[in-house]
Amino acid sequence: MLKKFELVGKSLEQFQGNRLEFTSKFYEILLTVHPELRRFFNNKDLLKQKKMLSGLLIIISRRWRQPQTLASILRRIGGNHFRYGVKPEYFTIFEEVFLMTLEIQMGSNWTKEMQQAWSQAFDEMIEWMVEGYEEEKNQTRSAATFVLRHKFS
Numbered sequence: 001m002l003k004k005f006e007l008v009g010k011s012l013e014q015f016q017g018n019r020l021e022f023t024s025k026f027y028e029i030l031l032t033v034h035p036e037l038r039r040f041f042n043n044k045d046l047l048k049q050k051k052m053l054s055g056l057l058i059i060i061s062r063r064w065r066q067p068q069t070l071a072s073i074l075r076r077i078g079g080n081h082f083r084y085g086v087k088p089e090y091f092t093i094f095e096e097v098f099l100m101t102l103e104i105q106m107g108s109n110w111t112k113e114m115q116q117a118w119s120q121a122f123d124e125m126i127e128w129m130v131e132g133y134e135e136e137k138n139q140t141r142s143a144a145t146f147v148l149r150h151k152f153s
């Protein structure tokens, strides 16, 4: 568990100072390869989006030794994505493009070991996000059921 996050943390150190360049490239590739996802960002400030993703990368590079902290942050982010209407099926597209961007940006520093570590770490992160997503979905359903029951009883 920690081994894969260690490699991920170490590879992120290479982007200190140019994280925004990395996340800009990421969104450029994501929205070019998957134009169907553009609708989620239509009324959003893309620069803010890039900065928020950079923020998550800073958290991962500082907190990879504390998986419980990472888990609770990613569960919260997953819950937010339920509210944005982004289904978990899309999370793997995000992973795929993220790894593609890493490979492009790292050039000859990108190794097979790093690719495996990132892929496993992402699977873990997505699991946490999906937990948060499902929790938010269930809470929203219970709240809606409660309101409807009182309205029509």
Ligand code: HEM
Residues within 6 Å of the ligand: 037, 040, 041, 044, 045, 048, 049, 052, 053, 056, 076, 077, 078, 080, 081, 084, 086, 090, 091, 092, 093, 094, 095, 126, 129
């Ligand atoms: C593993 C996958 C993903 C990760 C790690 C991730 C990460 C983040 C982070 C860190 C934020 C800002 C914090 C927050 O709002 O909770 C965010 C916001 C957002 N994300 Fe994601 N995201 C993922 C997948 C996606 C996908 C697939 C889409 C849409 C196609 C998407 C659309 C959005 C939108 C619309 C926002 C809100 C932006 C705003 O309020 O201005 N995300 N995401």
